[in-house]
Amino acid sequence: MAVFACVRCGAPLTVPVSQVALPAHAHQTYGHVLLPPLMEPGTYAVDPEPSGPPWRPWSDVGEAEAEARGVFARSSRYLSFGAPGAIALAPGDTYGMALIPDRLNGYCLGLDRSDGPNLACTGCGHAVATRVDDCSLWQAVWLAPDAVRRLPCDGPQPRTADWDTLVRERRGTPPVEQLGDWNPKWEAAAGMALARLLAAAGGAHPVAVPDGLLTDVFGRTLAVLLPPGPSVKTLALAGPGLADPDPAPDSLPRISLVPLHPQTGEAWRPPSSSGTGVGAAVPLAADVWMYLAFGREQVPPIPVTGGMPDGVLRDDPLPLRPLRLFWPDRYVFLDTLARLPAVRGPWLREIFDRVNARGFSHPC
Known part of the structure; x- marks a missing residue:
């Protein structure tokens, strides 16, 4: 404290x-x-990161000076020269x-x-x-x-929760709000993870995404940004509470979404004795990852006769449905990608420039 x-x-x-x-x-x-x-x-x-004034226009900031501040592509008209x-x-x-x-x-x-x-x-x-x-x-x-x-300050210090505790608590943030809008926290977390996911993909090749909410969040956008054709990598979830994904010899290389610890900000890592199938790890906000990994909250135990059995999910109320397709936050995506050295590669820079000009919903 x-x-x-x-x-x-x-x-x-x-x-x-x-x-x-x-x-x-x-x-x-x-x-x-x-x-x-x-x-x-x-x-x-x-x-x-640096934030706030003074601001300098990109026309006055050279490429070398911007890169020295950890920015490798122009995502806005001005660059902050405030203190980090x-x-x-x-x-x-x-x-x-x-x-x-x-x-x-x-x-x-x-x-x-x-x-x-x-x-x-x-x-x-x-x-x-x-x-x-x-x-x-x-x-x-x-x-x-x-x-x-x-x-x-004096007093009890907060304990850093271990991954087992976080999995038991399963503090996931639902993806859809009461009025049918996608949760903006999901859009921001997906935008940040998408930039890192593309960098981990290592080239302009399709990435296979399993059906379900993972496709809603990442699959549609990847299909727009990457060219058609056979997939060369696959996207999956990996982390605490999930089985270790041991790959088959003929399986595609895996890109795994792993949770970021909500207190320390460190990405989950598999134990040294396992995790051989995790592949390239891409961090994702823990509250979004928990919902993707474990879905809706389980019914809390109720000490009355006739309560729902353990392991049964509540079906009342029904899950909320979104009113529109999901797209990651464009500006969080661009800001994150602009700070990754991989954006200097031609194929990833082309994606950056395209999204900066037209957003996600306009394929080339």
Whole structure:
């Protein structure tokens, strides 16, 4: 657990919080609605990438300078030259800060990050954070990494859950929301994983995807982005709680979607004594992976006569159905792919340029 304090006067700015992995949807722009908080109460995450002003247009940034900052393709008009390490928290976990009146810019219904820090420490007036709550953006307070310091705090420290515990809890996020829209968290997680999946594919060749939800999430997009023909690799799930996929001698090479630990952000790895059939591992947000791997939640045990037997799934209410086809988040995909050195390869750069210009739904 930790508390963040103003670097200038030492005033505390947050309640005790514990670190978790940065969500895949941290920088997602979604729809024209007010979105909920990015972070769960009592948690914080650190963004390893530079963010916020100053911004420089791509015309002023050379290829070598961009690559030195970990960007290998142009996905937007401007490149951030802000400091890396911004700290995201739920707004309700912060205090001791006040809005700066001349830095309250936003696009529509609230505040965004275009003016830089818009919150000042009430103890000394030092600009320390940025409140984001505009429409289309996940609500958060982003502490400036050079304006705060992390202080340890007393009390019980949160335990890092092992994979067996996470599988037992099965905290999967359903893919469809009540009104029939695809969950934006799924769209962001799929966009991030898709970029890494294409890099792992190693060439412009079809990838076989098994029927079911995995096809809805990845199969249709892969069919649009990759040329037709016989598949040379296959996509599968691998991870804790699933049987080790031992490949047959004549099977296709496998690309496996594996979960990212929700606290540490580290990808699952098979035990050294197994996992020979996992192949190339592509990380996927744990809450999405858990739902893909295990499906709907099991009925909790009810200590009454006539309760449903163990292992039987509830059929009331019926699962929600989407109103449209699924497409990964285009901009999360482009932002992730732009930061992979593999995008410099001709075939992957062609996909990047095509999606940047026309999106996923327009095959070449």
